[in-house]
Amino acid sequence: MIVPDSLPLLIAALLLEAALGYPARLYAWIGHPVTWIGRLIRALDRGLNRERDGFARRRLAGVAALAILLAATLSAAFALIWLCRLAGPATLLPLALLASTLLAQRSLHEHVAAVAEGLERNGLTGGRAAVAMIVGRDPQSLDEAGVARAAIESLAENFSDGIVAPAFWLGALGLPGIAAYKAINTADSMIGHRTPRHLAFGWAAARLDDLVNLPASRLTALLLVAAAAFDSPRQASAAWRAVRRDARSHRSPNAGWPEAAMAGALGLRLAGPRVYGTVRVEDGWMGDGRAEAGAADIRRALALYRRACLLLWGLAASGAGLVLLA
Template identity: 75%
Template structure:
């Protein structure tokens, strides 16, 4: 296990690199992305192990096996990469190299770009432009959304993905190093692919969905905290409103985790988020987060992005400060 200050330095470097550069398109074109590799393995395990003819209990057991194989396939190479680099290279070289690897796992920049594209679509091309852009980041039926619905969907996605796409990889990297971030990303990818209550995946994806709920629990609370604190430094945001909404509404969300950052975002911006919505042809009833207005628009998306940027800066600064403190005490 690497010393804590080394792990925190790697994490601080990874967050800085990813915020500045994202995942370069030439690199994606050449080798794709680690999440794509994980997704390909999950799809193969799904095809090989998840048979419709098997009884529910056996499909559930096979889902546990698939998840174990996925974690083994992802965790062992990550642990070996960390161990070899720390053992074979000087620390001044090993830390930047591991930071480069870890920088592939959070999604600060890409999340910002995708949500900003929704604001740009609404501003440039109206409702149809917004619907086309939001369809890239949410699972609900965009044809059912008016302009306010498009804006709310994008803001909700920003809040939820801040938690599971930014804070959670950083949290598990800080706790367990590079292997922790890789294992988290594998679990989260599995949940997004097979963790749905559909006839095909209700049994096979049960383990992935339950484990994803567990590993996202600390990050969702931390994400809400970052948003509350960031609201105090964001013009037009309300930190007290964010705190009130989290205390009152977070537990009423149908997800055990998504309600925390969504409530914080709603309260900070004076909006109402979540509530009833349509996925495909299915209407999902859910609690409202926040007690503000439901009539969001492109300007609210821009405010949400400003709040998000400040929350990311706050998290990165906290990691760097903690790394410096631990290094000073070492």
């Protein structure tokens, strides 16, 4: 289902976010919608996730917390739509500005580029400091190749759940769609981990996040394969082959798709066994290229990412055109 004006809204939001990002001064002044969602999640976690309760009761409490979160988020989204409609014919602009805050094209590029710059200017120390801002694993355990691979993996995964997925739900369901997606995704990042505290309480958030990211992860892989074709058909073929062979061997039902496409397109091996804190995670390798990577490979990944973003804009524009002609 595509709600009226959702695709023009998507195009406007993508362009505004790419041009403006989210101003640092605004963040310092009022925070960010995701931080507001995060405060509500923390409050629900403190109030409903009681350690004295049994597993089943805590799982049910997690379902209730997710329902409350979505109800609050959707209520805010519909209230904002009502307020923006008071602007009359200019409704699209304030709605697009609101939606753009829930996309991350510009900030993702900046954070990943900072890792390449850190490696180039200050070597391993600079790369570790920059990559610590975007990955959960211990940067001190990474060598230069590990830092570069971590940055590229983060770029691929966050292209899917930070850009393509929110864009997909914005295009399908308008502002309520992208707001609900960001609430679910934020809940998964905060309480969806398999820790003793959140194994039961975060179950609903983790499972729903897997579901809502499923279409976008596949679309992201296709966008990266198509973007690779601008370099050469051989790179596109390698990306597609890696997706078909490796995507399902990732521990995540969704992250393997963009990571495999990125790995195949760049001729790298990504993912594989990794250490988060003190926990070693055994994961399948994405791609069959070289494991050695550096700042130049991050730059190549960013170039591929920029082309894929352009393809996403084109896809949204084409969809809007088809809707207008229908």
